[in-house]
Amino acid sequence: MELSIQQATDLVVSVMQKLGFSDNDSGVIADHLIDCELRGLAYGGFSRALSIAERVKRVGGEARPIAMLHETPVSARIDGGDRIGYVVAHYATNIAVRKGEAAGIAVVGAGNTWYTGMLSYYAEMAAGRGLASIIASNASPWVAPYGATEGRFGTNPICFGFPSADEPVILDIGTSAIAHAEVALARRLGQELPDHVAFDGEGRPTRDPAAALAGAFAAWGGHRGSGLGIVVQLLGILAGSPAITPELADFGYLIIAMRPDLMGPEDAFRQKVSTFAESVRSARPIAGGEPVRMPFDRSRRERERRIVTNAIEIPDVLFEQLERIRRR
Numbered sequence: 001m002e003l004s005i006q007q008a009t010d011l012v013v014s015v016m017q018k019l020g021f022s023d024n025d026s027g028v029i030a031d032h033l034i035d036c037e038l039r040g041l042a043y044g045g046f047s048r049a050l051s052i053a054e055r056v057k058r059v060g061g062e063a064r065p066i067a068m069l070h071e072t073p074v075s076a077r078i079d080g081g082d083r084i085g086y087v088v089a090h091y092a093t094n095i096a097v098r099k100g101e102a103a104g105i106a107v108v109g110a111g112n113t114w115y116t117g118m119l120s121y122y123a124e125m126a127a128g129r130g131l132a133s134i135i136a137s138n139a140s141p142w143v144a145p146y147g148a149t150e151g152r153f154g155t156n157p158i159c160f161g162f163p164s165a166d167e168p169v170i171l172d173i174g175t176s177a178i179a180h181a182e183v184a185l186a187r188r189l190g191q192e193l194p195d196h197v198a199f200d201g202e203g204r205p206t207r208d209p210a211a212a213l214a215g216a217f218a219a220w221g222g223h224r225g226s227g228l229g230i231v232v233q234l235l236g237i238l239a240g241s242p243a244i245t246p247e248l249a250d251f252g253y254l255i256i257a258m259r260p261d262l263m264g265p266e267d268a269f270r271q272k273v274s275t276f277a278e279s280v281r282s283a284r285p286i287a288g289g290e291p292v293r294m295p296f297d298r299s300r301r302e303r304e305r306r307i308v309t310n311a312i313e314i315p316d317v318l319f320e321q322l323e324r325i326r327r328r
Helices: 005-018 023-038 046-059 085-103 119-128 180-189 209-214 222-239 266-281 297-309 316-327
Strands: 067-072 075-084 105-114 132-137 158-162 169-173 251-258
Touching (some): 005 046, 023 297, 085 105, 085 132, 105 222, 119 132, 119 158, 119 251, 158 222, 180 316
Parallel strands (some): 075 105
Antiparallel strands (some): 067 075, 158 169
16 A cells, blocks of 8 residues: 555554654654655565564563763763664764764764664765764674574674765665565565575575574675675674674664865865766666666665655555554
8 A cells, every 4th residue: 555754654653652662762763764665675664663563572662771881072882771773873873973073083882772774874864964974783693604504693784975065975785695674574575585695594595584584694795795794793893782692682883973074175075076976877887778876876866756756655464564553
């Protein structure tokens, strides 16, 4: 079925409130999840709301307040209090932005959290205030190192953001062959996974999402992607996570935010970023191919299109499950 953006937002806010989140936290979570839907990343939207409900049901919704463990003019380390990552990472990013604006550079780490979502969401926050950023988040050991079939690190996205003279340049990539949220959505919709992205609990390749969730995902990009995933795991440890992250708990989130004028005039930097982006887009495409895009172009344009049409589609099965939570 089809919902307006406001209807979709109200649905997610209501579900989060029913799960015990505060009005403010429910709004933060809903804004992030609906942004996923607007950008065409459905696995991070309505489906993720159901995954949040499952986690709350499994371990309860009680959480401690976010606490500052250590702080300097250019850094902060935060205990997320087992609060959801959408809220904790939003809080940490705001601190990084404030400190980065004041001191020129800031590094903020947050531990004891879960489900940090799209890192590009936070990179947009920083770029909107004129800051470049590097962001990483580790997760539960769902991904097998290259050459293995057992999980040892998370899907572990890493993200880079740069302000420009017009639209920011943002690269946000996971380091697993498939995102955990994609597998969860495939399970909900009764769909099979692509080949060569997951193993079952016995280490055999599988296309069954339930078997993959009980087994492990493959690393993206062979040994290179596996190595990058390991680096993100270590950055998460730097932010406060344990060496081996438990199931949907104790994730680490790290953000470095910096003013471009640390290296020279900010306006010149922004213009160079825009000039480079246009040079990439103007590159000759392969025969029969589409025009070349910069990272983030597709999802930004999809979001603009959906905002104009004011429509978000939701599979009936997901809508019915969310409605049951909202009504109870």
